Amino acid sequence: MFLGFIHTPLAQAFDYFQPLPAQPMMPPDNPQTEAKIVLGKQLFYDNQLSEKRSHSCNHCHNLLTGGDDDKAYSTTPENARTKRSAPGLWNIGLQTVLYWDGREKTLESQALDHLRDPAIMGFSDISALEQRLKGDAGYRKAFSEAFEQDPAVNLTNIAKALASFQRALLAPNSAFDRYITGDKSALSEAAIKGMQEFNDAGCLACHFGTNFAGPAPGPALKMGDGFYELFPNNLGSQYDQSHELTKDLGRYEYSKIPDEKYMWRVPSLRNIALTAPYFHNGSAKTLREAVKIMAKTQFGNELSEEQIDNISAFLRSLTGEVPEVLRRQ
Structure with a gap:
């Protein structure tokens, strides 16, 4: 298990903002054909x-x-x-x-x-x-x-x-990918602000890397190694009850390791605008609601409506194109 917490100014954080690769890693016993x-x-x-x-x-x-x-x-x-x-x-x-x-x-x-x-x-x-x-x-x-x-x-x-x-289900060419590879017109002003606020709010601590889910397969994390975080990190908010966040004990229900209560694999944020409702139990119905709850449960923060709008705009910029394999006849 890999646990990580990274907080860094945005100028340095671009190491943690990475474009989608051309293909994922392949297991040696199942090469892609x-x-x-x-x-x-x-x-x-x-x-x-x-x-x-x-x-x-x-x-x-x-x-x-x-x-x-x-x-x-x-x-x-x-x-x-x-x-x-x-x-x-x-x-x-x-x-x-x-x-x-x-x-x-x-x-x-x-x-x-x-x-x-x-x-x-x-x-x-x-x-x-x-x-x-x-x-x-x-x-x-x-x-x-x-x-x-x-x-x-x-x-x-x-x-x-x-x-x-x-x-083969890679969804390339998101507005975010175009932006960090040189097209500075690809993101809206709100999304650019949201990218900074995403970092300032602490979201980048867990949601970084190629898939916005922690380290991608490579030197830091091998295939089969998990990157996990607590959710909720700060117990006691109103969302524990209203969204039943503490009903499911997370990884503990599989591992039975006490320290893994409320531990979850950090989910990818790519294409998140397409995959409502959110969280393991689908209790957040909209992207704005999910952003608001995450700020409170993970960092104890109350975001302004403008911050929520901007971060949501940034997250929508992570939507890629329909994978090429699905567009074939």
């Missing part, structure tokens, strides 16, 4: 990946609108409900750990966990999915093209294909 991306995309949108054939991955992660479902909690057509709010999937390949509590270390392992989860895809016996897809001639052909050395239609390759597709 076009055939795997195509297969993963097909699997992602296929209802066969749920036990009842009732819904696809896109049911909870609508990829054309940021990769979430605009709900506090996701429900299946069978009315099973998730424990926490579904996060967006654009740029998910830049995360070093997965889920709000960081319990999965790779997109491959998370894919298998989703298939087994009774509140998500619901397979009581995940081997049934293998048999289902093996019976499809189109899938047998697609797997043989994507995995030439080991063309089996099996769970390992299903997970690798889904992970490859998700790593």
Whole structure:
């Protein structure tokens, strides 16, 4: 686990404001190929990946609108409900750990966990999915093209294909990215002020780096290492009750380590304007509400309406273009 708190003047903080990379890091055992991306995309949108054939991955992660479902909690057509709010999937390949509590270390392992989860895809016996897809001639052909050395239609390759597709979901060319790479006309005056106020309010302590979620995979943080922070950091505000912020104990519910109560993987702020409602329980309905609550619960600050507007304008500048892989026919 990695805990970090960085506070620095904006002139130095540009080391922590970084543009989106051309691609995320790839695991050595699952190099990116076009055939795997195509297969993963097909699997992602296929209802066969749920036990009842009732819904696809896109049911909870609508990829054309940021990769979430605009709900506090996701429900299946069978009315099973998730424990926490579904996060967006654009740029998910830049995360070093997965889920709000960081319990999965790779997109491959998370894919298998989703298939087994009774509140998500619901397979009581995940081997049934293998048999289902093996019976499809189109899938047998697609797997043989994507995995030439080991063309089996099996769970390992299903997970690798889904992970490859998700790593291709980079959303480039946000106004922020254009601004820090030289186009000083890309941000509005409010967004420029908001970028400074984002730093002044302390937000940059946790939300920095390529994905605005702490260190990106690299020298400071390896794939599988989590970057976590307390939320709420300052217990006792009115939001503990009104937004039920202390009802879920966060990473502790997975790890059972007492010091990890209310610890959460720091979420990305890229494309956040597309993924309301906010927080692990979807209790903040708007971006302005989320900004106001975070300032109070994390730093004890009461922001002015203008500060909230400016920070919100900056956060909206983090919205990238629809990933290229989704624009293909």
